[in-house]
Amino acid sequence: xxxxxxxxxxxxxxxxxxxxxxxxxxxxxxxxxxxxxxxxxxxxxxxxxxxxxxxxxxxxxxxxxxxxxxxxxxxxxxxxxxxxxxxxxxxxxxxxxxxxxxxxxxxxxxxxxxxxxxxxxxxxxxxxxxxxxxxxxxxxxxxxxxxxxxxxxxxxxxxxxxxxxxxxxxxxxxxxxxxxxxxxxxxxxxxxxxxxxxxxxxxxxxxxxxxxxxxxxxxxxxxxxxxxxxxxxxxxxxxxxxxxxxxxxxxxxxxxxxxxxxxxxxxxxxxxxxxxxxxxxxxxxxxxxxxxxxxxxxxxxxxxxxxxxxxxxxxxxxxxxxxxxxxxxxxxxxxxxxxxxxxxxxxxxxxxx
Amino acid sequence: xxxxxxxxxxxxxxxxxxxxxxxxxxxxxxxxxxxxxxxxxxxxxxxxxxxxxxxxxxxxxxxxxxxxxxxxxxxxxxxxxxxxxxxxxxxxxxxxxxxxxxxxxxxxxxxxxxxxxxxxxxxxxxxxxxxxxxxxxxxxxxxxxxxxxxxxxxxxxxxxxxxxxxxxxxxxxxxxxxxxxxxxxxxxxxxxxxxxxxxxxxxxxxxxxxxxxxxxxxxxxxxxxxxxxxxxxxxxxxxxxxxxxxxxxxxxxxxxxxxxxxxxxxxxxxxxxxxxxxxxxxxxxxxxxxxxxxxxxxxxxxxxxxxxxxxxxxxxxxxxxxxxxxxxxxxxxxxxxxxxxxxxxxxxxxxxxxxxxxxxxxxxxxxxxxxxxxxxxxxxxxxxxxxxxxxxxxxxxxxxxxxxxxxxxxxxxxxxxxxxxxxxxxxxxxxxxxxxxxxxxxxxxxxxxxxxxxxxxxxxxxxxxxxxxxxxxxxxxxxxxxxxxxxxxxxxxxxxxxxxxxxxxx
Numbered sequence: 001x002x003x004x005x006x007x008x009x010x011x012x013x014x015x016x017x018x019x020x021x022x023x024x025x026x027x028x029x030x031x032x033x034x035x036x037x038x039x040x041x042x043x044x045x046x047x048x049x050x051x052x053x054x055x056x057x058x059x060x061x062x063x064x065x066x067x068x069x070x071x072x073x074x075x076x077x078x079x080x081x082x083x084x085x086x087x088x089x090x091x092x093x094x095x096x097x098x099x100x101x102x103x104x105x106x107x108x109x110x111x112x113x114x115x116x117x118x119x120x121x122x123x124x125x126x127x128x129x130x131x132x133x134x135x136x137x138x139x140x141x142x143x144x145x146x147x148x149x150x151x152x153x154x155x156x157x158x159x160x161x162x163x164x165x166x167x168x169x170x171x172x173x174x175x176x177x178x179x180x181x182x183x184x185x186x187x188x189x190x191x192x193x194x195x196x197x198x199x200x201x202x203x204x205x206x207x208x209x210x211x212x213x214x215x216x217x218x219x220x221x222x223x224x225x226x227x228x229x230x231x232x233x234x235x236x237x238x239x240x241x242x243x244x245x246x247x248x249x250x251x252x253x254x255x256x257x258x259x260x261x262x263x264x265x266x267x268x269x270x271x272x273x274x275x276x277x278x279x280x281x282x283x284x285x286x287x288x289x290x291x292x293x294x295x296x297x298x299x300x301x302x303x304x305x306x307x308x309x310x311x312x313x314x315x316x317x318x319x320x321x322x323x324x325x326x327x328x329x330x331x332x333x334x335x336x337x338x339x340x341x342x343x344x345x346x347x348x349x350x351x352x353x
Numbered sequence: 354x355x356x357x358x359x360x361x362x363x364x365x366x367x368x369x370x371x372x373x374x375x376x377x378x379x380x381x382x383x384x385x386x387x388x389x390x391x392x393x394x395x396x397x398x399x400x401x402x403x404x405x406x407x408x409x410x411x412x413x414x415x416x417x418x419x420x421x422x423x424x425x426x427x428x429x430x431x432x433x434x435x436x437x438x439x440x441x442x443x444x445x446x447x448x449x450x451x452x453x454x455x456x457x458x459x460x461x462x463x464x465x466x467x468x469x470x471x472x473x474x475x476x477x478x479x480x481x482x483x484x485x486x487x488x489x490x491x492x493x494x495x496x497x498x499x500x501x502x503x504x505x506x507x508x509x510x511x512x513x514x515x516x517x518x519x520x521x522x523x524x525x526x527x528x529x530x531x532x533x534x535x536x537x538x539x540x541x542x543x544x545x546x547x548x549x550x551x552x553x554x555x556x557x558x559x560x561x562x563x564x565x566x567x568x569x570x571x572x573x574x575x576x577x578x579x580x581x582x583x584x585x586x587x588x589x590x591x592x593x594x595x596x597x598x599x600x601x602x603x604x605x606x607x608x609x610x611x612x613x614x615x616x617x618x619x620x621x622x623x624x625x626x627x628x629x630x631x632x633x634x635x636x637x638x639x640x641x642x643x644x645x646x647x648x649x650x651x652x653x654x655x656x657x658x659x660x661x662x663x664x665x666x667x668x669x670x671x672x673x674x675x676x677x678x679x680x681x682x683x684x685x686x687x688x689x690x691x692x693x694x695x696x697x698x699x700x701x702x703x704x705x706x707x708x709x710x711x712x713x714x715x716x717x718x719x720x721x722x723x724x725x726x727x728x729x730x731x732x733x734x735x736x737x738x739x740x741x742x743x744x745x746x747x748x749x750x751x752x753x754x755x756x757x758x759x760x761x762x763x764x765x766x767x768x769x770x771x772x773x774x775x776x777x778x779x780x781x782x783x784x785x786x787x788x789x790x791x792x793x794x795x796x797x798x799x800x801x802x803x804x805x806x807x808x809x810x811x812x813x814x815x816x817x818x819x820x821x822x823x824x825x826x827x828x829x830x831x832x833x834x835x836x837x838x839x840x841x842x843x844x845x846x847x848x849x850x851x852x853x854x855x856x857x858x859x
Contacts, residue, residue, distance in 0.1 A: 208729055209718040209722075209728070209729050212717050215703070216706070219703030219706055220702065220704065222699065222701075223700065223701055223702055223703050225662045225663045226662060226692055226701055227685070228683075230681070
């Protein structure tokens, strides 16, 4: 019953969201069924569209973990975008500083720098909540703006490549210091980072004593304190690990997609990662599946504009509607059982009377 | 003049949760103007039965009649319309609001704009006839448990409840408060203004205040009668239906050892930043149970939380055998320090984790639960849980159910199994461990506490139940206003002195 619930409810929510989005499309003058057909085609219809989907899924995998790991410890993190941006900035700075070194060394340094930056960013926000009572939702949101402002400052100031005129950017990485692609595709190795991170996260939360401790603190802080768990340390570490994942997503964007640091870092993957985490009910294995689904949605945004003359932001509307329905669906867990009970009760009563 | 109380009749009520028949074909008839007791062990189905009467639950079978007409099932509003009201075990007042606001808020026909002046006049008029007085302007949060209970009852009277159901109302009260509240209700019943259905497992209250009694056992009707025709032994036999579990553990004569648990000038604030614990010094020796008696809200909660690691002390410290104690896993293990806090589901369990997982909270990071340094062995948690569930008779016996779904008594058993199973307890701190439990469970817990003491552990027992302390403690302190104000032993205890000290007149 419980298992069936955990599958039926998210899918029900997605279905309801898609119906509402269909109405939106119809109002905007497009045939909803054709829109969905296009979405499917652009996301999963061909090997080419699958590649597009996977490219977008890689940062989503990591940004999804940024919310789902701290959620295990009972803290809602929405600072993914900021962590991704500072991770990207850390990566490009480290990358540019080690360009003279062998590519593997440069990439490892970039990865470590990105994870440190993203990790500390979220750990700070979580520590604010745990030690000072400032909600991590608020601080995360504000830190997002701070990260973006910091990025603009760097790419228009100290790190700016003078040859980037209209689109300010940092100096580029050399081609051999960038993340490689799977041969014959435009899918980069970043997707591996995401998949491995999800698997590690799954083992961590589900199969280790550390994960068990997180579950205790997330489930009831007072009990965690009673049995002597270092709650503060646990939640800050969970925040750091989540932030490190988002930071790594920034590194992938820099090292595989853009080859330099620019405004495109702030492309919204962090925000969509929150959606991914909630859709997957904070389960790392769920993040694995949902990221690909949502990656497909992101990949098909342009198609809607070209094929149906829908505005560019349509795909954001769909995301927003889905997010609302997913949050709503969270409140109906466990209700179907009660409902079934009441119904059977009515029958029994009718017989008795 | 108030309307006379209705006649309530429940016929063949059954209620099923999952596979469990919690209430099985129980009938009950309450003539107008009676004080009726509903007796039964923990989990006997008392609360479920009255929730069916109240319309909080819909019975799976059976019918409730009010003055002969069947009541539409499953609607608390309908019950309210018939003048049926209930005071629940847990307070339903809003702590941040005043007494007056809470009373007015409860009115079902509250207008959009409240004429406070008129409401206050009405309230004052109402209070003139009320049996006990409360300050309308005080905030609920500042009231003691006894006062809150009184406000709950006043609220029901204010709503013109004529049939009042009370779910173990005295578990939070001092004996004097309990007598006062029940005595008042008794007078209203005698005046023909009210019927009362009292859920309890205290025979003293049944004998002193009730006219008639219905006994439930495992969801079934186990007997009924007029109180004058019964005695506690007969009622206990109805409730238990079998020999009590295990033999009572005898207290071996006190052989007080070295000082073990010591509190040194401990100070702590309450949630509002006011000092609630004013520098408490206390020593508990090996092989003794030290009790702390007091009316709730005198700093016990904060003191306990400091000892349990749930609240930081503002100054002072705790030692075990002279060594500094901090609530870290390493020191808890080294000092073999265990705690049974009050409200176990809130303070000592993770409600949505399974019973087996909750039982493993102290040991999950030690082999055999920990493998290869960091991996969790789930199978051994399940096995360990199964053993403990059997040893401590936790019901239902499935270890994979969320602990939050268990009844209060069974949550306490599961937590006991975790805190006491190791058999190597050196320091045990317990707070109201028997709160809201039936006497079988109470005996079980007292036996475990005495056993622990007999093995040479230091036991600190904070309890609002003075009888409990007089029964099992070796020394008793009285806490009042955040200070230990009185020390005595059960043998020398003078109840009048203790009562005065508890009340703060020292």
